[in-house]
Amino acid sequence: MAKCKYKVGLLNLQDCGKEGVTVCASCNRPVCGAHSRIHERSTLCLECFVNKVPEQKDKGPGPGEDAEYRAARRRNLIYGATAFHPYYFGRSRSYGYDDYTYFDDTYAAAGDPVAGKEEIEPADFQES
Amino acid sequence: MKKATHKLLDPILREHKMSGTWKADDVRNILQELETYDIAVARKKKISLAVCIISFVVAIVPLFVGFFYLLPLALVGIVFIFLFRRYRSFDIDDQVRLFVKPMVESLQYDVKKDAYISVDIELLPLDNNKYLTNKGEPYAAGAYPKCCDYTYKRDFLKLKIPLVDGNKLAIGVDELLTKTEKTKTNPRGKTKTKYKYAKKTGYSLELKVNTERFSVSRPAAVNKIAEGAPEINVAKKDGATVVTGSFTVKSKEKSAGKAEICSDPVILLGGLTQLYAALKPATTK
Numbered sequence: 431m432a433k434c435k436y437k438v439g440l441l442n443l444q445d446c447g448k449e450g451v452t453v454c455a456s457c458n459r460p461v462c463g464a465h466s467r468i469h470e471r472s473t474l475c476l477e478c479f480v481n482k483v484p485e486q487k488d489k490g491p492g493p494g495e496d497a498e499y500r501a502a503r504r505r506n507l508i509y510g511a512t513a514f515h516p517y518y519f520g521r522s523r524s525y526g527y528d529d530y531t532y533f534d535d536t537y538a539a540a541g542d543p544v545a546g547k548e549e550i551e552p553a554d555f556q557e558s
Numbered sequence: 559m560k561k562a563t564h565k566l567l568d569p570i571l572r573e574h575k576m577s578g579t580w581k582a583d584d585v586r587n588i589l590q591e592l593e594t595y596d597i598a599v600a601r602k603k604k605i606s607l608a609v610c611i612i613s614f615v616v617a618i619v620p621l622f623v624g625f626f627y628l629l630p631l632a633l634v635g636i637v638f639i640f641l642f643r644r645y646r647s648f649d650i651d652d653q654v655r656l657f658v659k660p661m662v663e664s665l666q667y668d669v670k671k672d673a674y675i676s677v678d679i680e681l682l683p684l685d686n687n688k689y690l691t692n693k694g695e696p697y698a699a700g701a702y703p704k705c706c707d708y709t710y711k712r713d714f715l716k717l718k719i720p721l722v723d724g725n726k727l728a729i730g731v732d733e734l735l736t737k738t739e740k741t742k743t744n745p746r747g748k749t750k751t752k753y754k755y756a757k758k759t760g761y762s763l764e765l766k767v768n769t770e771r772f773s774v775s776r777p778a779a780v781n782k783i784a785e786g787a788p789e790i791n792v793a794k795k796d797g798a799t800v801v802t803g804s805f806t807v808k809s810k811e812k813s814a815g816k817a818e819i820c821s822d823p824v825i826l827l828g829g830l831t832q833l834y835a836a837l838k839p840a841t842t843k
């Protein structure tokens with residue numbers, strides 16, 4: 431599994447970098463256990479969870495007790511109120527070539543250097 | 559509690575002040591332990607107060623009427639009165655767990671790894687006599703013939719944090735509390751006292767900019783600064799570019815015993831993001 435792509439921090443965003451254990455059902459990014467939450471039988475990353483689930487009271491067990499959840503909730507509130515766009519100091523902002531290859535049928539062909547690359551031939555183009 | 563954290567916590571609780579330089583992880587651990595301690599003390603305080611009240615009703619009052627077999631229960635009540643007073647002296651300002659801890663939690667990934675943070679936090683509640691700076695002359699107001707204003711002032715928080723992007727952040731919070739005590743006697747001869755609290759919290763933020771990474775764009779002049787929005791200034795200090803921001807928040811509380819009108823970490827962090835909004839990557843000068 432790819433590394434967790436949840437961005438941590440408030441003023442500067444960085445990659446979490448931990449080993450991903452699941453994929454967010456909403457934004458499809460791989461996330462680690464600390465940055466994923468289960469909501470209505472699907473796994474969401476913390477950011478999607480905070481956006482979709484209304485604030486829960488900080489009493490009793492559950493996300494209210496969790497420091498990561500509270501930090502994500504506060505960050506969501508601050509970014510929304512101040513329209514602040516933090517700087518990102520991670521490896522890459524978007525998904526790379528390796529991330530797309532996971533979805534290709536040929537990905538299973540391990541060791542193949544061209545696995546996942548789409549080969550387009552002139553015959554594929556048709557006149558319209 | 560970890561032994562190492564326990565060692566750190568002892569002098570802090572003795573002096574009612576968290577002052578020194580620690581690693582970011584240690585600061586978070588200490589704040590976590592202070593929260594646990596504060597919650598435990600608050601629970602014990604509540605229990606001892608309940609026992610005091612129950613024993614007063616069940617034992618101490620009937621004792622005067624002649625029910626001497628209730629003497630042991632009355633003694634238990636008296637012991638709990640002393641316990642309650644003792645626990646009250648251990649009380650930590652709620653702002654430590656409701657304002658400082660969430661703020662440090664939110665900034666944990668922005669702090670430079672293994673860097674030392676300079677911390678200065680007052681742990682006693684704001685309406686403690688230690689911070690009393692002025693007691694006004696008694697005056698009459700409406701139905702209350704005896705009113706008095708008390709003013710409390712302190713520098714609650716000072717933090718100096720080296721950030722992961724090379725900037726250095728300094729946060730300061732000072733507080734001014736005015737407690738108004740109003741006393742009147744009702745027709746049945748009972749004396750009633752009401753309290754009103756007005757608090758003014760001043761936040762000051764200072765960002766020493768790492769010019770290798772960031773350049774500063776002077777923010778557009780704002781005619782009227784909204785509450786919670788910092789007034790941003792850019793200056794040169796000792797050859798370094800420093801972005802400063804300061805703002806005040808006023809709050810009022812009517813209920814008695816609620817002197818701890820807590821500051822909101824979101825307001826301070828929001829102000830901080832606005833300071834950061836004045837920065838641009840150095841490559842796009």
